[in-house]
Amino acid sequence: MRLLIVEDEKRLALSLAGGLTAEGYAVDVVHDGREGLHQASEGTYDLVILDIMLPGLNGYRVCAALRAAGHDVPILMLTAKDGEFDEAEGLDTGADDYLTKPFSYVVLVARVKALLRRRGQGAGASPVHVHGDLKVDTAARRVFLGEDEITLTAKEFSVLEQLVLRAGEVVSKSEILEHVWDFAYEGDPNIVEVYVSTLRRKLRAGLIRTVRGAGYRLETSP
Amino acid sequence: MRLLIVEDEKRLALSLAGGLTAEGYAVDVVHDGREGLHQASEGTYDLVILDIMLPGLNGYRVCAALRAAGHDVPILMLTAKDGEFDEAEGLDTGADDYLTKPFSYVVLVARVKALLRRRGQGAGASPVHVHGDLKVDTAARRVFLGEDEITLTAKEFSVLEQLVLRAGEVVSKSEILEHVWDFAYEGDPNIVEVYVSTLRRKLRAGLIRTVRGAGYRLETSP
């Protein structure tokens, strides 16, 4: 699951990003409205957290522009102090929910999860992916291999999720890096190999195939 | 963007229609093959999602009839269970892509978007290319010759991909060099010959024809 945070208070943005990353989401952060609209327009995010007071374009405008362009990504608005937020205007422009600062981190996470859950159900989507004896429940974040439940860490699950979402296709290491880690990740790209390695140990060797020079592919049929 | 869903399982059809509508597409649904062909023939749709098992006319027939009538709307085929779908037949009749039930909603949307994007780019290309008994799946990076899967290295695959993308046309060695190797490749241009040579050995001699002084051409008809 990929989240975009559009927030100009850098300390707050960083703290949110850190916490949500720990929850297992891939989080990107931008600091002004125009850039936020641009990123969100790519359509690769599952949810956008949008501050109202922003340089460039304010949150209402960003939200309205996204909706006008046909994007229906869930949008959670943040407002600086009680009363600033015009609820009617916010929800009219197409926001799905809002939070008034200061809010607790726990509440934020709960709202994010609720929005993502609602989206999943509303679309009639099955969050459960089955390939052979592998079953991945993206809503519950649980993985089963035959009868047995496999316990995965947040990062392990996210990597597996990327592969499952595009089962049968080759997913490159850089794509996995961008989706699971930040798009501006500076670390050793070898980290993807490390996680694939542990996934193979926890699941079953042969389930994740290396396509040398291209990436990894989740096998769909035995 | 207008989509047509031709699917007789009404619950599935409704769920897909709901989800795709939420994605911002205009969706029409019909429940039998004859009606589907009639609607699709109007030529006002940007993409058709076509079940194979249908009352009236089955999906293959609808697809073939549309192509015979000169429509080149992207077609995404759905198949009820693994094995039912004869890939060669489906792709031969002109489908652009296919999905095996059960599939996740996320994957469906991804495929729909990919097909529309591709169409938008004008490439009109599908991830799966079939020429005679050669099948090249560019998304999975897999190659089949008849029943057998052929294992190719990264470079081998890339060279074959270039030829497949322009099947029937002559592709010059320098074009292959520029696309597969770096634009500023400084090595021996003979490298292309080396790879064509191994491709012929791994696939079948005669599949890749040398056009002396011009380049190579992938044979389209046996």
Add this chain to the structure above:
DNA sequence: ACGGAGGCTGAGAGGAACCTGAAGCCCCCT
């Protein structure tokens, strides 16, 4: 028939890509 240009291909050195065990760090929980 001959020569030359263009094309083919086997072999091998070198190295890129990948895997994985070990260890350090950091955060959170007890």
Add this chain to the structure above:
DNA sequence: AGGGGGCTTCAGGTTCCTCTCAGCCTCCGT
């Protein structure tokens, strides 16, 4: 404060690609 779990880095080892080279073949014009 201590301990544990998860995340990340690092380095050694392994696999197997890639590219070069050289000799040979094929085609075509003279």
